[in-house]
Amino acid sequence: MSCSVAVPSSPVFSLFNNNDNNNSNSSSSAEPLMLSLPPITTPSCSSTSPPSSPLLKKKRPAKLDIPVASLAFGIAVTPPSPPPRDAAVEVDGPGFSVYCKRGRRHHMEDRYSAAVDLHGQPKQAFFGIFDGHGGTKASEFAAHNLEKNVLDEVVRRDESDIKEAVKHGYLNTDSEFLKEGLHGGSCCVTALIRNGNLVVSNAGDCRAVISRGGVAEALTSDHKPSREDERDRIETQGGYVDVCRGVWRIQGSLAVSRGIGDRNLKQWVIAEPETKVLKIEPQHDLLILASDGLWEKVSNQEAVDIARLGNNRQQPLLACKKLVELSVSRGSVDDISVMIIKLQNYV
Structure with a gap:
């Protein structure tokens, strides 16, 4: 079977540009698997020719020819990560x-x-x-x-x-x-x-x-919040400074003041x-x-x-x-x- 995969193209950007890059994800809805079956051949009896045996012989049905339909799953592949800004x-x-x-x-x-x-x-x-x-x-x-x-x-x-x-x-x-x-x-x-x-x-x-x-x-x-005058200023304004994983931070968040x-x-x-x-x-x-x-x-x-x-x-x-x-x-x-x-x- 064949499998069609749609992969969006990667965005391109220029360094030190005012515009940030926006990723666009493309996806397609999955189509159902379609199997096309030919009609099944059934045994036929002639009305003019009598059966050669008191018991009817069962004929094996014709071999089913099942074509493999194209599996257009439309798989929504996660697009590759956009290229990072220039190293x-x-x-x-x-x-x-x-x-x-x-x-x-x-x-x-x-x-x-x-x-x-x-x-x-x-x-x-x-x-x-x-x-x-x-x-x-x-x-x-x-x-x-x-x-x-x-x-x-x-x-x-x-x-x-x-x-x-x-x-x-x-x-x-x-x-x-x-x-x-x-x-x-x-x-x-x-x-x-x-x-x-x-x-x-x-x-x-x-x-x-x-x-x-x-x-x-x-x-x-x-x-930095570790600077004494900066820490005093922050605490005077009602904030707090503490050490998170060895780094002084404001409100447990930012490491600069x-x-x-x-x-x-x-x-x-x-x-x-x-x-x-x-x-x-x-x-x-x-x-x-x-x-x-x-x-x-x-x-x-x-x-x-x-x-x-x-x-x-x-x-x-x-x-x-x-x-x-x-x-x-x-x-x-x-x-x-x-x-x-x-x-x-x-x-």
Whole structure:
């Protein structure tokens, strides 16, 4: 017999696109098995010829010829899982390089943004790494909107009020995301370069590390429930922090205490960033922005050492890859995004 199986084609997507993929399952109803039977031949008696024996001989019925009907079961085969988002993405841009590698999740939830020559000014740029959780909506939204919202606030305010401008840029982005009715959240770390100043901000556990003549210095502090001031803030607002399987979490759920989104925990997970401003000096050779997938396995100084080696050889993209692979070799299963920015381009 023959068996017809309908398998839907797999969806195709592009990485770092605003649109998420929707699986479409096709199914067909089963058709009944149809057996076509020819009429059964019965013995015939002649009315003119008498039987040759007092007993009638029973004739064997003709052999039944049962054709095998086509079995169009229409089996609803579960379509193959849609292909995961690209295992990695790499970009070698003007003055920066970025490499992102998907972990064990089906979709990469990390995103990045990079804008150079802002407003036609070669010494002005904006960079960001966004580590999504609970889906890609929040990280995508932040990657596409945070830069504009921050710059709008910077233009509106006096240059001396740059920290307040960045703060309101983050808060406005968070408010806009929540108004969209979307779910999920995202940690953020950004670097605004303007008028020779480096303005680094973070909300969550993405981190920025600068190299000062080869010496690593963290410019951000991770926002986690285990941080004493963060735990106090959460508990003051009526929330609780506890340890679940060795990880500090808010309400037994989220392991970060700041970020964009997270509407169900918004009372405790705030989007207000912490910001540091410093003048870019000749000894500041590079800046590393990365998601926690790197920092959980690689120290700040290790990251700077590898990044400087790549920078000296004019291979910063290769350095990004080496940092990611080092974290993976040490057991990281998270999405990992690493960006190296050449600060000497902005001195």
